[in-house]
Amino acid sequence: MHVFVTGGSGLTGPTVVAELVAAGHTVTGLARSDTAAARLESLGATPHRGSLDDLDSLRGGAEAADGVLHMAFGGDFADPDDMMRRDRTAIETLGQALAHSGKPFVSTSGTLVMPAGRESTEQDAPDPAGIAGFRIPGERACLDFAAQGVRASVVRLAPTVHGPGDYGFIGKLVATARQTGVSAYVGDGGNRWPAVHRRDAAILFRLALEKAPAGSVLHGVAESGVPFRRIAETIARGLGLPTASLTPDEAAPHFHSPSLATFYGFDGPVSSAHTQQLLGWSPTHPTLLDDLEHGDYLTTPPAS
Numbered sequence: 001m002h003v004f005v006t007g008g009s010g011l012t013g014p015t016v017v018a019e020l021v022a023a024g025h026t027v028t029g030l031a032r033s034d035t036a037a038a039r040l041e042s043l044g045a046t047p048h049r050g051s052l053d054d055l056d057s058l059r060g061g062a063e064a065a066d067g068v069l070h071m072a073f074g075g076d077f078a079d080p081d082d083m084m085r086r087d088r089t090a091i092e093t094l095g096q097a098l099a100h101s102g103k104p105f106v107s108t109s110g111t112l113v114m115p116a117g118r119e120s121t122e123q124d125a126p127d128p129a130g131i132a133g134f135r136i137p138g139e140r141a142c143l144d145f146a147a148q149g150v151r152a153s154v155v156r157l158a159p160t161v162h163g164p165g166d167y168g169f170i171g172k173l174v175a176t177a178r179q180t181g182v183s184a185y186v187g188d189g190g191n192r193w194p195a196v197h198r199r200d201a202a203i204l205f206r207l208a209l210e211k212a213p214a215g216s217v218l219h220g221v222a223e224s225g226v227p228f229r230r231i232a233e234t235i236a237r238g239l240g241l242p243t244a245s246l247t248p249d250e251a252a253p254h255f256h257s258p259s260l261a262t263f264y265g266f267d268g269p270v271s272s273a274h275t276q277q278l279l280g281w282s283p284t285h286p287t288l289l290d291d292l293e294h295g296d297y298l299t300t301p302p303a304s
Helices: 014-022 033-040 055-063 080-098 133-148 170-182 198-211 228-239 248-254 258-264 271-280 288-294
Strands: 002-006 026-031 044-048 065-072 104-110 151-158 161-162 181-186 190-199 216-220 224-228 244-245
Touching: 002 014, 002 055, 002 080, 014 133, 014 198, 026 055, 033 044, 033 288, 044 055, 055 080, 055 190, 065 080, 065 198, 080 133, 104 133, 104 198, 133 151, 133 288, 151 198, 161 170, 161 198, 161 288, 170 181, 170 228, 170 258, 181 228, 181 248, 181 258, 190 228, 190 288, 198 216, 198 271, 216 271, 224 228, 224 248, 224 288, 228 244, 244 248, 248 258
Parallel strands: 002 026, 002 065, 026 044, 065 104, 104 151, 151 216, 161 190, 181 244
Antiparallel strands: 190 224
16 A cells, blocks of 8 residues: 555654555655655655645645555644644545545544543543644544545544653653652642553554544554553652652643643543454553653653
């Protein structure tokens, strides 16, 4: 299969591209810079110059492919409406290029769209008023193409897609602990975070492209919910620091961002049982806490 990929040079994207190439697929990746193009070439993919705002480039990449994997998501988190608009417009452009073709179209969202406080499944409705509600219009835009002859599906990734070189939520958490001298959590730290290793996520994306039924909602989650206090304690132990419980008001300045403080205090366990059964996906790579203890999170010096 010739797959057009957006976001292939980001944090999770290179592992996904490598997985697709290793499985015998041909990959063309959207590249908005020379650095991104070189990264894609090093993985065995062909760069396709453009950006999420270059709709002609998106349309051309999709029309020339046998399937599309959309992982790119950008913008300013201070303006979620703009991020939502850009993502939905890109998805609509990609999907329209595949209409009535029967080709696969896999788009990416996150489990933070789900309701807080209980374990959600793939069949549960996302929460439009939740902390990641701005991702829901993109989900709907993709899934709507299932009624237009596209094998459309959505992968909701755990907030923690962990692995080497991670500069996402957990990478930022470790960096803050180093800077402040304390590994913190919000409240009693009992809130639960789903997690998945980057290599397991890559396999899921490949399986979704290869065989997810039209209209599928998939959860990229290997661990349904890791108590946040255990994450903070593992970081503290590895760095030789104390832990601390913060109130929500204290968390915002500590984490240098009200949004990060909200994310770190969110209780959002999620099941992937249906996804695993539907696609035969069986996560086998290290857990989040194993990765924290034995990976590069606590051994790699912070970037200068």
